[in-house]
Amino acid sequence: MKKATLTLLALSAVSSASAANYIGGSIGSGVTLQYQSDLTSNSAIRYGLNLDATNFNFRALSVNGSVDYLADFAGVGPLGGFTPYYGVGLGVGAGIGENLGLSVYPHGTLGLRYNVTDPLSLFVEGNVGLQVQVGSGTNTTNVKLGSNARIGLNYRLP
Secondary structure, rough: OOOHHHHHHHHHHHHHHHOEEEEEEEOOEEEEEEEEEEEEEEEEEEEEEEEEEEHHHHHHOEEEEEEEEEEOOOOOOEEEEEEEEEEEEEEEEEEEOOOOOOOOOEEEEEEEEEEEOOOOEEEEEEEEEEEEEEEEEOOOOOEEEEEEEEEEEEEEOO
């Protein structure tokens, strides 16, 4: 039993050591900082932190976090250097100031990635999903279709 446990630990250490990790950021619906880790050669998980000023009104800020599973389209090679991908994710947020409230945003993502050099890649993506907000004051409780688009940069960590 002890030998099996040590073998599993060794295998998990080797598999996680070979995964590529990235840090990056994007602009679009707000300013996002993100960390991404490859799960396989064509899939990854991404964690993001977003600061958003609604309609550039800095008295209505929101802070959002998101976890996204991303995967390259199977059987589709690079298109002129661009790699198409899709994903699903869940975002949660808190509005502060005039935008007081909480939100949940399950969504689907489509994007294109372009590897500029070995450690740098650019991406452009959009997502659509159901946005549920619970707020107070002028930020009323509602359910609506939400969408975001952004352009960003990822740096592969050594």
